[in-house]
Amino acid sequence: MIPRSAVGRPEKADVVGASALVLVYAAACALVLAGKFDHVSDDDFARVTIAQSFVHAPKLDPSGTSWLPFPFWVLGAALAALGRSLTTARAASVAFSALAAAAPYFALRRAAGAPPLRAAVAVTFAMLSPWSLWLGASTVPESFTASFTAAAAIGLAGSGALRGSSAWFALALFAACLSRYEPWPVAAVLALCLAWRAVKAIREGIPPTSASFVIIALVVLGPLGWMAWNAHAHGSAVHFFHRVSNFKRAIGEGSTDTLGALLLYPRLLVAMRPDVLAAAACALPLLRRPEIRRAWSVPLLCAAAQLAFLAYGNARDGAPAHHAERALLGIVFILAMFAVDALGSTLPALATRARPAVYALMALLVVGWLMNLRPLFGEDIPATPDAENRDAQVAAGRALAADRVEHVVVTPCAYEHFALIAAYGAPERVTILPRSGAPVTPSCPNVERR
Incomplete structure (x- = not known):
């Protein structure tokens, strides 16, 4: 059931919870930067130079490459207002990633109906991990893209009839789709889902609202708009894919083992967040409950579509050329929030009948999460060797x-x-x-x- 906060202004508890998450994530990223971490790759600095150039000479496609434009628009706006220094770019990037952390919290509250504490725990479980913090502390778009993608998958899937408040989730997905390619299959799944709901409503005699058309259009506008731009500027709607695949082959990273390429991302997902996968596996049987199935079937389908998209793209040499784990962040966020929401809504009731087993399961999940945080304090940082x-x-x-x-x-x-x-x-x-x-x-x- 959608809480009363789904309509009207956010409740005080939501404002407090979202603000706490923003501050915690920003502080965690700052601590990472204060330690041994500095950047993921030279792409961090290349993105800053493009944003600096955008301030000097604004244009629709700041990079002119396969890199999508939204991160440069946002970072460029911050640099235009505060100065074009590297320090400003880093601070603005952390701030934007931290602010984006509020988006999945509101999605859990408004669409999935999670209580404030459970929603905050779900977002914390998703975001306090090495790759999430490394990417949040960098001048790259993966962190806020994952937050926006997860928020849209949860918010639009569970919002029922489309209304004006759903537009915020559609706008988040639009920004995500113009920041990274991983959200594109999420846009496809959500567009089909929302279109089917609209058709079903029409068959039941419920006329569609103008908001529903706007929201569906926003969901698909990012990918379709970028392909239209590539057709105009480069002569091919999929020029960005050819550019990436040609680059990977030129540097000798083209795929020679199709099966190995297809399995790379599933294997990386297991290595990246085994604690999240274990928690999600424990929660999967709970999909038999109608309220959990209604809230989470579509977001889980979005996560599966992302993984399949990345696997296929990698087999075609179109996936990221380095640090492939960063492309999995949106999937991790969805799975982590599903696990906490589903288990959190069920385990308290089960504890009265099987308290030792429930406590043992929770202890294992907490230990797994803490073990996952260990690289933050060790030597195996993915960058700055x-x-x-x-x-x-x-x-x-x-x-x-x-x-x-x-x-x-x-x-x-x-x-x-x-x-x-x-x-x-x-x-x-x-x-x-x-x-x-x-x-x-x-x-x-x-x-x-x-």
Whole structure:
């Protein structure tokens, strides 16, 4: 049953719960940055330079590549208001990812009918994990994309008749689909589900509202709009896919084992969050209950569609070229929130009949979650090993900015120059020469002041 907070203004408990989640997630990301973590890859810095360029010369497609535009619009807006420094970019990225953490909380409250405490625990279980915090602390869009995707899958699947408040979830999905490709199968599943509900309502004599058409259009607008842009700008609606697959093959990462490529993402999901998979497996039998099935059948189908999409894309060389785990974050969020909501609604009643078994199960799940957090305090951080440390490049870029150097010519060794340019803060005043191909050292790139 949808709580009264599904209509009208949020209840005080919702405001408090959502605010607490935002602050906890932001603080956790800040602690990660204060430790040994600095960035996932050179893409972090490349994205900042694109956002800085967007501030200098705004355009609809800031990257002109396969990277989707919404993250650059948002980060560019923050840099335009607060300055184009790397520090500002990092702070704005953490802030936006933290604010996005409120979206799945409201989805659980308004659509799934979860009580405030259970909704907060579900979001915490999903988000306090190594990859979620590493990505939230980075200048990449995966964290807020996963939050928006999970919120839309839960909110639109459980909202029943479409109304104006559902538009917020559709807008979240629109932003997610223009940030990463992983939400696209979620958009397809939700569009089909919402269209079927509209047809069914018409057959029952219930006329559709204008809001229902707007919401369905928003759900599919991101993918269809981006394909239309690619057809216009590059001559092919799927130019982005060909660009990624050609790049992976050019660097020798093309798939040669189809079965292995198809199984890569399921295996990574097991390795990434075994605690979430164990909890979800324990919760699956609870789908026999009608209220749980109504709330979670479609979100689980969305998660399955994402996993199948990634597996197929990887077999066709169209999946991410590095740190493939980051593409699974939206699936993890959906499964984690399903597990907590389903188990949380059932275990208290079961505890009166099988208290030892229930306590043992909860203890195992808590221990599994704590074990999953262990990499945050160890050495197995996925980025910033010695070979990818960019402290020297960032320091050099900041020195150039402090000295007010008017123009810089750089000769990169590989991709390390993006850290220098992001710290410099003015990409339009940098000339980039062809890469030398030399091993990356702290002296790379070669810099000439003009």
